[in-house]
Amino acid sequence: MSTLQSKEKASAGRVSETVSAITAHIRNEELGPGDKLPSEALFSKELNVSRTVVREAYRSLAALHLIELNTGKRATVAQLDYASMSPLIEHGVHTEQISIQQVYDVRRTIEVRTAALASLRRTDEQARVILEHAVAMEDCFDTPEQMMEHDIAFHLEIAKAAKNPIYALIVGAFEGVTRQTWPTGWRSRTDINEQKKMLQIHRDLANAIAAGDPTKASDLMALHFDESVRALIAAGIS
Amino acid sequence: MSTLQSKEKASAGRVSETVSAITAHIRNEELGPGDKLPSEALFSKELNVSRTVVREAYRSLAALHLIELNTGKRATVAQLDYASMSPLIEHGVHTEQISIQQVYDVRRTIEVRTAALASLRRTDEQARVILEHAVAMEDCFDTPEQMMEHDIAFHLEIAKAAKNPIYALIVGAFEGVTRQTWPTGWRSRTDINEQKKMLQIHRDLANAIAAGDPTKASDLMALHFDESVRALIAAGIS
């Protein structure tokens, strides 16, 4: 690691150096989630920079969810949070650097895998919760808003059941975008049979995961996404 | 919109509010990459907060690579940068919330797909560059450091050739971690034939992509990762 801040790296500014120093501190002290970081004043003195600089460095790390800030309390090392990447993706979509179809292609790729892994690694409790969301979706037939929330929770729960936090991270990254496009997809399924079919896929998928059948789970997830993309294209989503 | 915040959202602090105001500004004005944002002083006046707060908000967005800061110049909306997510993953690994094997499982999932997409969508120029990196790896047989750089560039170039920026984003996120584990994987291939085989896979993969054969490209990428994971496990990587 070349990050020992010699002078030549100063071009990036004192804040960047301080960010590096803080992450180095976390590494060197082998801090884990929940552990406390030094106070702003302490770092300020130690690195010979103003508290302003330390604060901006802390803010930067907090924006990335690497640390957590609380008024009065010291900053702490943060747990991985699946919401960390959401702003990034949303920004990409808003600025038209990412299209909705591209989001769905990535989701399909990732979630076909999470479905398989979840079948193999889910706890009984997780299998129950996943099925619960699938059932709840059917119960919310007349309140799409709520149905969407269960759908989102359904997918996220599967990602968590895959027992690989990176999958939860990525699926979570798309949550914001999903929330914006979901209603369009739902409305485009004008035929009630299409709507029922979509709900049926969710239930079948939940059952496949509960039954520990990775092949069936993968296939159903793939089917689900193919069907969703078709619905979105039919609705004219670019 | 001037977004006069009512009190109920104040709990998150003025900086968070300001971040929201800035992202809202980007959305409302439909700003794209390169477009300039208002000066700190202007936002400060408009939102009735100190410049300190605006600065911390700008810093937060810069940490996420949503905007770019330059001394003297105004802040600009940033282009999606594949390096944005790297700190997040590295933090997860350092704090032992993510294991190397989990990283490789995600990479395998993603890159099997990028290989297929790249076969279908790469430009001739990209096919050339990809093959170039594969060949360069062989030329660097005695300088693993350089070989690693070509390997990383090879994978990233394939992701770019997939013509979906999210894939490049995700592959880029693992760059830092890869740089830390790659040497271990290479050294664990003690048999020279294993080393040659690894290089051969890269070359075959490059050719498959150049030939526009998505199935073969996918299979080779899968093979590559299975082989890499085996090497890492043999080296005792957890």
Next chain:
DNA sequence: ATTGCAAACCTGTACGACAGGTTAGGGATA
């Protein structure tokens, strides 16, 4: 119309101040 320079503007950093939340220690009480 072009060029060049100076003023206006902008960001980066520092310092000081104070409000309000949090923590730790010490003293009073039982």
Next chain:
DNA sequence: TATCCCTAACCTGTCGTACAGGTTTGCAAT
């Protein structure tokens, strides 16, 4: 002695001001 409460010390959040550079703009001279 053990417990409880209160205060003092500490910490973060926000504000204001100041000033050193870097950047842009517009005017002025050519």
